[in-house]
Amino acid sequence: MTTIKLHNTKTRKREDFVPIDPENVRMYVCGPTVYDRAHLGNARPVIVFDVLYRLLRHVYGPDHVTYVRNFTDVDDKINARAAQSGRSIGEITAETTQWFLDDMAAVGALEPNEMPRATAYIPQMIEMIEGLITSGHAYAAEGHVLFAVESYKDYGALSGRSIDDMIAGARVEVAPYKRNPMDFVLWKPSDADTPGWDSPWGRGRPGWHIECSAMSFELLGAHFDIHGGGNDLMFPHHENEIAQSCCAHPGSGFANYWLHNEMLQVEGKKMSKSLGNFFTVRDLLDQGVPGEVIRFVMLSTHYRKPMDWTEKKREEAEKTLRKWMNLTWNLQPFDAGLFEPDPKFVEAIADDLNTHLALVYLNGLTAQPQKLLDHARWLGFLSDKARLEEEKARRAYSSGSGTGASELLASLRQRMDALRNDAKLSKNFDLVDVFKAALLDAGAEVRMSKDGVEVIAGPNFDPTKLEALK
RNA sequence: GGCGAGUUGGCGGAGUGGUUACGCAGCGGAUUGCAAAUCCGUGUACAGGAGUUCGAUUCUCCUACUCGCCUCCA
Numbered sequence: 001m002t003t004i005k006l007h008n009t010k011t012r013k014r015e016d017f018v019p020i021d022p023e024n025v026r027m028y029v030c031g032p033t034v035y036d037r038a039h040l041g042n043a044r045p046v047i048v049f050d051v052l053y054r055l056l057r058h059v060y061g062p063d064h065v066t067y068v069r070n071f072t073d074v075d076d077k078i079n080a081r082a083a084q085s086g087r088s089i090g091e092i093t094a095e096t097t098q099w100f101l102d103d104m105a106a107v108g109a110l111e112p113n114e115m116p117r118a119t120a121y122i123p124q125m126i127e128m129i130e131g132l133i134t135s136g137h138a139y140a141a142e143g144h145v146l147f148a149v150e151s152y153k154d155y156g157a158l159s160g161r162s163i164d165d166m167i168a169g170a171r172v173e174v175a176p177y178k179r180n181p182m183d184f185v186l187w188k189p190s191d192a193d194t195p196g197w198d199s200p201w202g203r204g205r206p207g208w209h210i211e212c213s214a215m216s217f218e219l220l221g222a223h224f225d226i227h228g229g230g231n232d233l234m235f236p237h238h239e240n241e242i243a244q245s246c247c248a249h250p251g252s253g254f255a256n257y258w259l260h261n262e263m264l265q266v267e268g269k270k271m272s273k274s275l276g277n278f279f280t281v282r283d284l285l286d287q288g289v290p291g292e293v294i295r296f297v298m299l300s301t302h303y304r305k306p307m308d309w310t311e312k313k314r315e316e317a318e319k320t321l322r323k324w325m326n327l328t329w330n331l332q333p334f335d336a337g338l339f340e341p342d343p344k345f346v347e348a349i350a351d352d353l354n355t356h357l358a359l360v361y362l363n364g365l366t367a368q369p370q371k372l373l374d375h376a377r378w379l380g381f382l383s384d385k386a387r388l389e390e391e392k393a394r395r396a397y398s399s400g401s402g403t404g405a406s407e408l409l410a411s412l413r414q415r416m417d418a419l420r421n422d423a424k425l426s427k428n429f430d431l432v433d434v435f436k437a438a439l440l441d442a443g444a445e446v447r448m449s450k451d452g453v454e455v456i457a458g459p460n461f462d463p464t465k466l467e468a469l470k
Numbered sequence: 471g472g473c474g475a476g477u478u479g480g481c482g483g484a485g486u487g488g489u490u491a492c493g494c495a496g497c498g499g500a501u502u503g504c505a506a507a508u509c510c511g512u513g514u515a516c517a518g519g520a521g522u523u524c525g526a527u528u529c530u531c532c533u534a535c536u537c538g539c540c541u542c543c544a
Contacts, residue, residue: 012474030544038544045544077542156473159539165472166540208542230544231474237543262475263538270538300483300493305476306537313482316494326507348484356484360492420503429503436505447506454507 002059002343004350006226007304009234009258010158014352017257019225025056025065026224028216028255030233031115033072034096035081037280038103040294040309041230041264041271047295048261048303048353049228050109050380055349058341058378067112068219070212071097074118074205079194089195093117103281106291107298108380114219118211122197125206125214128248129186129199137247140201141177143189149182152243158258159235184240186210209240216255217245227255234260261303267310292381293317299355299379320363321381327366328373328382329390339374355379393457408463412439413455416446420453442466 004017019025029049032042049067056065073093082089101111129145132138137151149155149163156162167181174181185207190196196203216224222245229238238258245254263270266277284294296317301307348357358379365372376382416435423429439446439455442465447454 032544033542042544075542160473161540162472232539232544235473235540261544263544265537268536302484305483308482310482312494316482320493354484357492360484363493424503427503433504440506445506448502448504449507450502 002346002350004055004059005352006257006259007352008256009231009260015257017225019060020223020256022060023064025060025226026220027053027056027065027067027226027228028212028220028224029067029069029112029227030212030229030237031069031071032096032100033075033077034093034100035075035078036096037282038100039271039278039280040266040284042100043104043107043281043294044264044298044303044307045228045230045261046104046109047107047298049259051299051349051353051355052226052228052259053110053112054378054380055346055353058346059350066114066220068114068116068216069112070215071100071115071117072208072211073097074195074211075208083193099282103285106285107281107295108292108383110380116215116219118206118215121211121214121218122206124218125210126187126197126199128210128214128217128244131248132186132244135247135250137243138186139179143202143204144175144177144185145187145201146178146183147186147240147243147247148179149184149243150180152247154246155182155243156239158239158242161235161239184209184236186244209237210244212237212241213244213248216241217249222249222252222254224255226257226259228259228261231260231262259303262306265306265308268308271309289314290318290321290386292321292383292386295380296321296359300359302356303353323366324362324372324376324382325386325390327369328376329387329394331370331373333377333382334370334374336377339378341375341378342371345375345378349379408466409444409455409457412466413453416455417453420448438466 005014006017007014027049029045032038046069049069053065053067056067071093078089078092081087081092085092097117105111129138132147133140133145136148138145138147140146156166163180163182187199187201187204187206187210189202189204194205196205216227227238227241242254246252265271266279269277271278281294285291293314297309297313298307300313300317342361345358345361348354348361351357362372362376362379362381365375373382412435416432419435420429420432423432436446442463443457443461445454445456447456
């Protein structure tokens with residue numbers, strides 16, 4: 001069996017992955033707060049952990065992995081969006097949730113087994129908070145419930161901080177009701193205009209971190225295998241999750257392996273609205289960047305390194321995928337359930353998700369298109385959807401048969417063939433070159449060989465530009 | 471200020487205590503009316519300094535720089 005090696009943030013070491021129960025390997029990944037379109041950075045953990053999910057399913061069997069990714073649908077950002085847009089919270093979260101699913105499907109991510117929404121787990125959160133108060137790890141104050149960080153001796157262990165250091169470096173004002181400045185909110189009061197639920201502490205809503213503790217416990221148990229997310233979540237979110245969960249379920253250990261992906265940058269800079277380099281996954285898709293290109297670029301950099309999204313990488317990825325598609329579009333993929341990938345390929349991915357090496361492996365398969373197709377599909381490329389689009393495009397513009405633009409191409413091809421044959425005798429190729437230039441200008445690919453002329457419509461083919469040649 | 475990650479050839483990006491991936495671009499060649507596509511060949515690198523070692527790009531320490539987090543953020 002393949003040994004999976006993962007870099008565990010908890011120990012800061014690369015470790016062999018040993019599941020608690022190989023019959024049910026459990027992974028929790030922090031999902032989005034649903035108030036707006038997912039930006040490109042949101043896609044990184046989704047794609048990274050999608051690869052890990054595929055790997056776990058391969059090694060332990062598709063029915064022996066449980067992958068949970070939540071939707072945070074209660075949050076002050078959502079409330080703010082509702083107030084500002086005049087739309088209801090439910091409408092916003094429902095719409096944004098669907099957008100997220102659509103966009104992530106477009107980049108080739110499989111859906112997790114469970115996608116719980118925070119608002120469906122309020123009673124479980126309240127129960128957990130009550131337990132934390134009873135055991136002395138939390139206290140109620142002025143309608144809030146706060147977690148007492150000093151009651152958990154390992155607080156800060158994951159992110160390598162001490163409570164004292166953090167207080168010294170803190171740049172936030174401290175609420176007067178906190179016993180320790182680092183204490184964080186488990187529950188907070190809601191006014192009449194804010195969503196709220198009845199609780200022992202009055203009508204209110206949960207703090208940011210408790211949802212993940214409550215949902216992971218409900219769906220995966222107190223002790224599970226892998227917990228993932230962006231490294232910006234390491235502190236405070238994951239630190240707080242650990243504190244809550246470990247105090248609520250003493251001795252459970254919570255997650256064994258913590259995985260964090262590095263952040264995304266754009267042309268070497270942090271993606272931010274103020275720098276004007278902020279864009280969503282949907283923006284790219286709408287610009288005609290295929291989802292698989294986004295996926296390719298994401299997987300070409302190791303997940304623990306900063307990933308720089310650049311125009312150049314986008315172009316290169318597009319070229320490579322174009323090449324793969326050209327080689328494989330007319331082949332039949334092997335049944336995914338029966339396909340056995342090359343151990344070398346799997347080992348690269350099992351080595352702390354060395355996806356770049358896996359892509360290199362794929363690139364080495366261009367002489368074996370069938371193998372390329374099946375391995376690429378294993379990693380989420382050359383999907384049915386992409387292949388179908390390819391086939392449609394080829395049928396519509398093929399130089400062989402068909403109607404409309406394809407008929408035009410076919411007649412141009414024939415005329416060029418004839419002109420070329422004449423030119424070969426007369427040694428005057430001017431007319432052929434004029435035709436070729438026009439075709440290239442219209443976004444078509446022209447190939448001439450001993451066997452004749454081939455004309456293929458490229459991705460930006462514009463048949464209207466060829467009207468003049470008719 | 472605290473914590474963390476990183477610095478590899480023109481660019482991207484793996485990896486390794488000794489033999490220096492791979493892709494793109496470049497260059498040379500085959501092929502072509504010319505191209506495209508394809509194939510073959512080819513150059514250049516491990517931020518700086520000190521240490522450990524027979525030997526370090528790879529391990530340790532220091533310095534510089536870059537990035538992220540410490541506030542909602544994936």
